[in-house]
Amino acid sequence: MATPLARTSSRLCGWLADRKLPTFLRAPVYRAYARATGADLSELRLALADHPSLGAFFIRRLKDGARPFATDPNVLPSPVDGRVQSLCPIERGTVLQAKGRPYAVAELLGDEGESRELEGGHAWTIYLSPSDYHRIHSPVDGALEVLRWMPGALYSVAPKVLLRREKVLSINERAVLRLRTDRGPFFLVAVGALNVGRIRVVGVQPHGPAPSPPRRFARSEELARFEMGSTVVLLSPRGGFAPTPELRVGAAVKMGEPIGRCGAP
Numbered sequence: 666m667a668t669p670l671a672r673t674s675s676r677l678c679g680w681l682a683d684r685k686l687p688t689f690l691r692a693p694v695y696r697a698y699a700r701a702t703g704a705d706l707s708e709l710r711l712a713l714a715d716h717p718s719l720g721a722f723f724i725r726r727l728k729d730g731a732r733p734f735a736t737d738p739n740v741l742p743s744p745v746d747g748r749v750q751s752l753c754p755i756e757r758g759t760v761l762q763a764k765g766r767p768y769a770v771a772e773l774l775g776d777e778g779e780s781r782e783l784e785g786g787h788a789w790t791i792y793l794s795p796s797d798y799h800r801i802h803s804p805v806d807g808a809l810e811v812l813r814w815m816p817g818a819l820y821s822v823a824p825k826v827l828l829r830r831e832k833v834l835s836i837n838e839r840a841v842l843r844l845r846t847d848r849g850p851f852f853l854v855a856v857g858a859l860n861v862g863r864i865r866v867v868g869v870q871p872h873g874p875a876p877s878p879p880r881r882f883a884r885s886e887e888l889a890r891f892e893m894g895s896t897v898v899l900l901s902p903r904g905g906f907a908p909t910p911e912l913r914v915g916a917a918v919k920m921g922e923p924i925g926r927c928g929a930p
Contacts, residue, residue: 681719682718682719682720682723682892683718683720684718684719685717685718686717686718686719688714691713691714691716691717692713692714694719695713695716695719695722696713698719698722699796702794702795702796703794703796704795704796704797705796708727708728708731708798709725709726709727709728710725710726710727710728710729711725711726720892723799723892724799724800724890724891724892725798725799726800727798732746732798732802732919732920732921733921734802734884734885734920734921735921735922735923739926739927740923740925740926740927741804741805741899741901741906741923741924741925741926741927742804742884742885742920742921742922742923742924743791743804743918743919743920743921743922743923743924744801744802744803744804744853744888744897744899744920745791745793745797745798745800745801745802745897745918745920746793746797746798746918746919746920747791747792747793747794747797747896747897747917747918748791748792748794748824748915748916748917748918749789749790749791749912749913749914749915749916749917749918749924750762750790750791750792750824750896750914751788751789751790751914752787752788752789752790752908752912752913752914753787753788754785754786754787754788755770755783755784755785755786755787755788755900756784756785757784758770758771758780758781758784760773760788760790760898760900761788761790762790762832762833762834762835766832768832768834768835769835770783770788770900772832772835772836773834773835773839773841773854773898774813774841774852774854774900775813775815775841776813776841779843779850779852782849782850782902783850783852783900783901783902783903784902784903785902785903786900786901786902786903786904786905787900787901787905787906787907787908787925788898788899788900788901789898789899789908789924789925790834790896790897790898790899791896791897791898791899791918791924792822792823792824792895792896793891793895793896793897798920799890799891799892800887800889800890801853801855801887801888801889801890801891801897802885802886802887802888802920802921803844803853803882803883803884803885803886803887803888804851804853804884804899805844805846805848805851805884806846806847806881806882806883806884807844807845807846807851807881807882808844808845808879808880808881808882809842809843809844809866809875809876809879809880809881809882809888810843810844810845810875810879811841811842811843811875812840812841812842812843812866812869812873812874812875813840813841813843814839814840814841814872815838815839815840815841816838817836817837817838817839817857818833818836818837818838819837819838819857819858819859820833820836820837820858820859821833821858821859822834822837822856822858822859822895822896833856834854834856834896834898837856837857837858838856838857838864839854839855839856839857839864840854840855840864840866840889841854842854842855842866842888842889844882845879848901848904848905848906848927849902849904849905850902851899851900851901851905851906852898852899852900852901853888853889853897853898853899854897854898854899854900855889855891855895855896855897856895856896856897856898857891857895858895858896863891863892864889864890864891864892864895865889865890865892866888866889867882867887867888867889868880885921899925901925905927906925906926906927907925907926907927908924908925909923909924909925909926912924912925
């Protein structure tokens with residue numbers, strides 16, 4: 666579980682992020698944030714002053730067409746903006762966190778049976794920095810049949826931290842989303858982090874169950890969001906998607922860009 670200090674820090678950051686700013690201060694504050702983090706303000710759908718708080722700015726929406734999705738159904742688009750931290754096969758029930766550090770798929774998902782379903786498949790880990798768009802869009806056409814909220818720690822998921830710690834992704838707070846697709850199950854795990862204790866799933870109350878009957882999400886439709894930046898882990902079973910040959914660890918990706926292909930080597 667998260668330490669009291671980490672929990673208090675995250676709650677304080679969330680409280681501060683939710684405070685409404687006077688209208689005259691919003692544009693200067695958000696421009697300063699953008700300069701400090703590298704956020705691209707040219708993509709904003711709304712005017713800066715229309716974001717009432719820093720929290721609202723974190724989950725800012727983009728202009729229509731800012732993130733075109735790959736249309737080929739055999740291509741897996743990235744569900745987020747971010748940087749690739751790990752690409753690996755799922756072997757002997759494990760995947761890699763970063764620089765060859767393995768952890769168990771069953772620990773990540775909280776289900777041993779689902780881990781066995783994924784054996785022989787592939788996994789992607791993508792880190793969202795404070796500059797990135799923080800909404801998560803479905804990379805597949807599928808129905809949300811399982812939503813599992815996993816309590817845990819709130820360690821930082823910054824790349825340098827993943828290199829130091831043996832495990833982070835499988836012990837931090839996270840939301841496990843299982844999507845039923847024509848190619849079988851597809852998993853998206855939204856991993857929380859220090860100061861990022863809030864993960865929201867579209868159409869679901871905080872920490873609530875998946876809708877019944879399962880809600881369908883079209884590819885590119887908004888699926889979830891981080892109320893600050895964090896990490897997503899994608900897992901596809903054998904015979905599903907595999908990373909595209911040209912994709913490399915450390916590469917920056919934009920939501921909608923191809924990161925996998927059905928039948929890729």
